[in-house]
Amino acid sequence: MSLRLILKRSYSAGKKATTMAGSNEKFTKVFNKIDELTPKFVDRLAKAVEIKAVSGDELLRPEVVKKAHFLSKQLELLGFEDIQLRELGTQPPPVNNPSLQLPPVVLSRYGSDPSKRTVLVYGHYDVQPASIEDGWDSEPFKLVIDEDKQLMRARGSSDDSGPLLGWLHVVQAHREAGVELPVNLITCFEGMEESGSIGLDKLIAQEAKGYFKSVDTVCISDNYWLGTRKPVLTYGLRGCxxxxxxxxxxxxxxxxxxxxxxxxxxxxxxxxxxxxxxxxxxxxxxxxxxxxxxPVTEQEKKLYDDIEFSLDDMNEASGSETCLYKSKSDILMHRWxxxxxxxxxxxxxxxxxxxxxxxxxxxxxxxxxxxxxxxxxxxxxxxxxxxxxxxxxxxxxxxxxxxxxxxxGDYWISDPFNASFTAAAKATKTVYGVEPDLTREGGSIPITLTFEKELKTNVLLLPMGRGDDGAHSINEKLDLSNFVGGTKTMAAYLHYYAESKEK
Amino acid sequence: MSLRLILKRSYSAGKKATTMAGSNEKFTKVFNKIDELTPKFVDRLAKAVEIKAVSGDELLRPEVVKKAHFLSKQLELLGFEDIQLRELGTQPPPVNNPSLQLPPVVLSRYGSDPSKRTVLVYGHYDVQPASIEDGWDSEPFKLVIDEDKQLMRARGSSDDSGPLLGWLHVVQAHREAGVELPVNLITCFEGMEESGSIGLDKLIAQEAKGYFKSVDTVCISDNYWLGTRKPVLTYGLRGCxxxxxxxxxxxxxxxxxxxxxxxxxxxxxxxxxxxxxxxxxxxxxxxxxxxxxxPVTEQEKKLYDDIEFSLDDMNEASGSETCLYKSKSDILMHRWxxxxxxxxxxxxxxxxxxxxxxxxxxxxxxxxxxxxxxxxxxxxxxxxxxxxxxxxxxxxxxxxxxxxxxxxGDYWISDPFNASFTAAAKATKTVYGVEPDLTREGGSIPITLTFEKELKTNVLLLPMGRGDDGAHSINEKLDLSNFVGGTKTMAAYLHYYAESKEK
Known part of the structure; x- marks a missing residue:
């Protein structure tokens, strides 16, 4: 398969970004390198999703652990340091195997310059269960490139292996482009997110004054655009x-x-x-x-007006016309x-x-x-x-x-105009040419709150994939343009955050 | 295991019966022979329940068929004639295997003397699923004799292999005692009762003027005493x-x-x-x-007064104190x-x-x-x-x-004072020394109605087991005294029915 040929057509976001950031030589170099390396990035993602890291299936636990080792190896190859596979002990009941070990959390650092800010990036390498019998168009644990739709289909492509690897790719692109990473990076990659993030809360609390001591902000890339066309930043989550x-x-x-x-x-x-x-x-x-x-304030009401979303989007997402509300703001308010x-x-x-x-x-x-x-x-x-x-x-x-x-798990809400969000908004504008919509989400990511409380930092949710990626469904996919554009956005975010005055 | 020794202690019903029927030489001979043959009867039941004839499990269908062949062989050994394993075709959807064959109905005759009445006896050789993991005290497909409780435990012991074999044992006892069977017997043993009796309705309709042409009455032994102490005859069933x-x-x-x-x-x-x-x-x-x-008539109300049953029995049966009614008649009326x-x-x-x-x-x-x-x-x-x-x-x-x-399936109600019921009541009195309670049941046995409608005969429900046999539950059992007493009751019933004036 001529992957290179296929991928060439998917660079619209990339090309635009290179132009947008034309005034900034660093961005041009890094973005061009991301474009150039994309076939290698796709190849790394293909290797990652082949490992059946289903955390909810006890019998597949060795595969989850195998994926942690795969990541560790990749981090090592890319020059990350202090790589640790942190064991979390045995999994508490209910389990069939009472001595079942939790998968390790992969910690690592890239850079430890005290003059730079430190960004903790979180992702998870475990995935939801999947079987071709569920109705997939292809084997779920094999990355398939759909040339017509310019997307990559596999369990974990969008949730969350693609975004997780994005951070590794940002580092690789900087290294190979000869551009210095503007921040210190700490990775926190877990293998139990799809099964309640068991053990992670405790680790974060333990390492707040340890491994994570110098962290200035946290960026989680484990959610999605509201729709399929416009990038978003997410500043709120409902609890459950x-x-x-x-x-x-x-x-x-x-x-x-x-x-x-x-x-x-x-x-x-x-x-x-x-x-x-x-x-x-x-x-x-x-x-x-x-x-x-x-209560809903007048100011808040106006926020919904600008968001790109419609009843049609809702109906498309639910595969039905069973929405309880007709207006955009009613739908978004009841969702968020x-x-x-x-x-x-x-x-x-x-x-x-x-x-x-x-x-x-x-x-x-x-x-x-x-x-x-x-x-x-x-x-x-x-x-x-x-x-x-x-x-x-x-x-x-x-x-x-x-x-x-x-x-x-409690709800979470952040200030969408703090330094981290502002940097991410600029990065989005640079890559995609549009201001991101500021969204909240209906679902919960409890670890968001843990990071905020334990590390006493802000948390940014910076999604890579689209609203129709089918994260927990069949035919999960990640659009090539999101894979490339998302990685560039991560890169630009680190630069803008490093340059911002306030933390 | 000294089966003979164990069984000796279980002959109370038998001994009493022999005494009760002392005036009737035929009964004495047959009953003594049943007592004598009981170890062989238990052995035959043990062989029968070892076959995992679970009709609801497609993968076990060969076992169901194997049990039909086992029965056919037993019938042949006991002198039954015109033995036919009637195929019913493929099982209709939903099935995993679209070419799955239904288990055969085992038809046979014992005697065809036109001067005698003909009794069709129905039973089913298939069983409910069972696994020791469900909580059984012993392997469900192995007959275990509990010496203390004087019972036989196995899936199918009471539902319905024990009662089904009862008819074979009646014939064997007559043959070996040298007593002529007073009626012609036709067997109709099916292998799909636990799975909706698929195909049987059609066979009965087809054979109404064929194999079943001469049938005068039908006796079904596939239900239970109301409680654990007093025999019953059942004249009504609710529909569903x-x-x-x-x-x-x-x-x-x-x-x-x-x-x-x-x-x-x-x-x-x-x-x-x-x-x-x-x-x-x-x-x-x-x-x-x-x-x-x-509406409930005054006459009907009185019927409930004499039935041996109490709120305690109900609570024991449900394993709780969640009965909605306190009085015996309220409970029975709401059940029946x-x-x-x-x-x-x-x-x-x-x-x-x-x-x-x-x-x-x-x-x-x-x-x-x-x-x-x-x-x-x-x-x-x-x-x-x-x-x-x-x-x-x-x-x-x-x-x-x-x-x-x-x-x-429609409800069913019969005249509990017709010839067949009267004969069964006499038989019960002869064997157990008490008049049976006349009961209805809350559950349905749809085939009862089919026999009645297609053959235009009465149907008698003559239970062998007790109310606590656990037919569809774990630790299904048949008391030895019911196995012996029930077989004697079947024998006596045939004699009394043969002697009765009205059909």
């Missing part, structure tokens, strides 16, 4: 509080022919509790939650700054195809609330659990009830 | 109409962080529809159903003669352990209604589907809705 309501009745699953009508069925009670949580228009029915939400409640499913009930006449003995309903400023997590827990308890009590059922928080 | 409500929204499962709050979630709508069906006291909320139920609605589960939603932040794209809620006289199935379908449709429409949701019947 995940609950379960467990209702238990008979000692074992029963036959509905024999017991139907005489036994208080746990499913009946659970459905009634779940029904009380949210209405079909997405309104949360638990009292006191909406009251905690920060209002809470939502989703009922995910029921554990213990019949879930197969066909018909089974079972009365499940113990059912656990799962739902989560996406949290936003100024919802207080502990107050939320109290409201949710007391609400469920009160609905259950009103049923007068002989079954037993329990409601509990399974896990939570 | 199984429905699903399918709600579809987005084109694929979505991430609740990204789409929560902006998309109309199918789960939210489905929970609202399911919530409208039944209350926590088991009352069906769909209008028009309770109105179809035959009132309809009930059970919500079984949801297909397409998250059903695993842990926490998954998914918005399921397509969810199918499954529920069924147990039907009783005089609910008309087609009218019921209309009421149910229109009710669900109307609730969904009230939600004003952009999602799509469908409600449909998955399958149904």
């Amino acid at each position: 509080s995940y609950y379960e309501v467990i209702i238990e009745g008979p000692g074992a699953d029963l036959h509905s022919g024999i017991f139907g009508g005489v036994i208080a069925e746990p499913m009946t009670d659970l459905i009634k509790v779940l029904d009380s949580l949210v209405d079909s228009q997405g309104r949360i029915l638990i009292k006191g939650i909406n009251e905690m939400v920060a 700054r209002f809470p939502s409640l989703s009922i995910h499913g029921i554990e213990g009930a019949f879930s197969g195809s066909g018909a089974k006449t079972v009365i499940p003995a113990r059912v656990a309903g799962k739902f989560s609330i996406r949290t936003v400023p100024n919802i207080e997590p502990r107050k939320l827990d109290k409201l949710v659990i007391e609400h469920c308890q009160s609905v259950f009590e009103s049923l007068n059922s002989p079954n037993t009830f329990k409601a509990e928080l399974i896990h939570d | 109409s199984y429905y699903e409500v399918i709600i579809e929204g987005p084109g694929a499962d979505l991430h609740s962080g990204i789409f929560g709050g902006v998309i109309a979630e199918p789960m939210t709508d489905l929970i609202k529809v399911l919530d409208s069906l039944v209350d926590s006291q088991g009352r069906i909320l769909i209008k028009g159903i309770n109105e179809m139920v035959a 003669r009132f309809p009930s609605l059970s919500i079984h589960g949801i297909e397409g939603a998250f059903s695993g352990s842990g926490a998954k932040t998914v918005i399921p794209a397509r969810v199918a809620g499954k529920f069924s209604i147990r039907t009783v006289p005089n609910i008309e199935p087609r009218k019921l379908d209309k009421l149910v589907i229109e009710h669900c449709q109307s609730v969904f429409e009230s939600l004003n949701s952009p999602n799509t809705f469908k409600a449909e019947l998955i399958h149904d």
Whole structure:
């Protein structure tokens, strides 16, 4: 396959960037080198995604570890120093193998000049599960280049191996172009992000005054553009509080022919509790939650007007016309700054195809609330659990009830005009020729908050991929122009951040 | 293991029976022979249950077929004639293997004397799935004799290999005792009962004027005593109409962080529809159903008074104290003669352990209604589907809705004082020394209706096992006294039926 030929056509972002940054010789050199090295970068990504680093599959844990070693080797080749594969111990239950080791965090440094600022870059090398049987157009653990669409398809291409390698490529381009990296870089690459980042919080806290002591800012490249056309910087994330309501009745699953009508069925009670949580228009029915939400200011309202997004984008993303709102600002506000409640499913009930006449003995309903400023997590827990308890009590059922928080992560919001965001905005303008949209996201990246709290620094979310990359879905892809443009943006960001006056 | 020794202690039912029937030389001979042959009968049952005839597991289909051949061989050894393994063709979808053959129905005759009545005996040789990992005390496909409890434990021991072999043992005992069988016997043993009796309806219809032409009555031994102490005859079964409500929204499962709050979630709508069906006291909320139920007469009320059953029995059976009623007659009426609605589960939603932040794209809620006289199935379908449709429409949701019947089987009720029931009652009195309770059951055995309609005969349900045999559960067992007593009851039944004046 003539990769070189294919890639030549994908350099639109690159060419534009070179022109935009024409006044800056460093940028020209680095960007030209990124263009030149792109086939090598694609090759490195191809090698990376071939390793089946699925953190959620215990049997594939050796592959996750193998990928950590692969990265370590690449970092070494590119001149990174103090490379450490930090072990996090055994994985806590629930696990099948009680001695299962967590994959290591890959720490490394590039440069340690005390006169330079230090940027910690975070990425994750583990991936979501994938199998061609799920409906992929090609083997998910083999990078396939779609010449027509100018994209690279593979599990991990966009989430998050492509962006993670971006930082290595920035360093390689500087070295080979003979341009000095304007900052000290520290990498923090984890292998458990898709499985709750187990162990990373603790490591960050431990190294706040150790490996990460000199860090001035943190840049995470593990999210996406809002749409497919315009680059964004992300300054807010909703949190997530995940609950379960467990209702238990008979000692074992029963036959509905024999017991139907005489036994208080746990499913009946659970459905009634779940029904009380949210209405079909997405309104949360638990009292006191909406009251905690920060009011929308006039200033904020205007922010939504300029963002490139439409109802059509939403419908395309959901593959349906089931959006609850028609206007751009309503959609974005309900996605970013209002809470939502989703009922995910029921554990213990019949879930197969066909018909089974079972009365499940113990059912656990799962739902989560996406949290936003100024919802207080502990107050939320109290409201949710007391609400469920009160609905259950009103049923007068002989079954037993329990409601509990399974896990939570707080919301995050940053100042989108601080030095790091400003540098990233300039970099975006330089590479893509447009001001990035300032976005928030509906999902949570809990590690964002950990970095902010433990290192007492700002955190920037600088996405490389597009909104339609299919990160957790089939046919995950990364557009070649995003791979190239994203890497250039990372490079330019480091320069602008180094030059900025304020930290 | 001194099986003989163990079994000696289990002959209480047998000894009593021999005494009770002392005046009838034929009975004495046959019953003594059954006692004498019991170790051989246990051995035959042990051989039968070792074959993993799980009809619901496609990969085990060869085992189901093997068991048909095993039965055929046993029938041949015992002098049955015209033995046919009737093929039913390929199994209709959904199947993984589209050329999967249905297991054969084992037809055979013992005697064809036109001066005798002909009794068709039905049983099934297939079994429910079982694995020691489910929590069995011993390997489920190996017959284990529990000496202390005087029972035989194995998958299929009570459901339905023990009762099925009972008919073979009746013939063997007559032959070896030198007593003529008072009726012609036809066997109809199927291998798909646990998987919907696919193909059997058609065979019965085809053979109504063929193999089954001379049948005077049908006896099914595939149910259980109400409790653990008193034998019963069963004259009624509830029907079952199984429905699903399918709600579809987005084109694929979505991430609740990204789409929560902006998309109309199918789960939210489905929970609202399911919530409208039944209350926590088991009352069906769909209008028009309770109105179809035959009123309780004063005469009927009295029937429940004499039945040996209590709230304690119910609680023991359910392994809990979650019964909705306190009085015996309320419990029995709600189990036997009132309809009930059970919500079984949801297909397409998250059903695993842990926490998954998914918005399921397509969810199918499954529920069924147990039907009783005089609910008309087609009218019921209309009421149910229109009710669900109307609730969904009230939600004003952009999602799509469908409600449909998955399958149904009508209720069945017989005259418990006809010749066949009267003969069985006499037989029970002879063997166990008590009048059997006349019971109905909450579950359905659809083939009962098919025999009645196609052969235009009465059907008797004559259980061998006890209410706590755990037919579809772990540690399925058959008490030795029921195995012996049940076989004697079958034998006596044939004699009393042959002697009765009316058909």
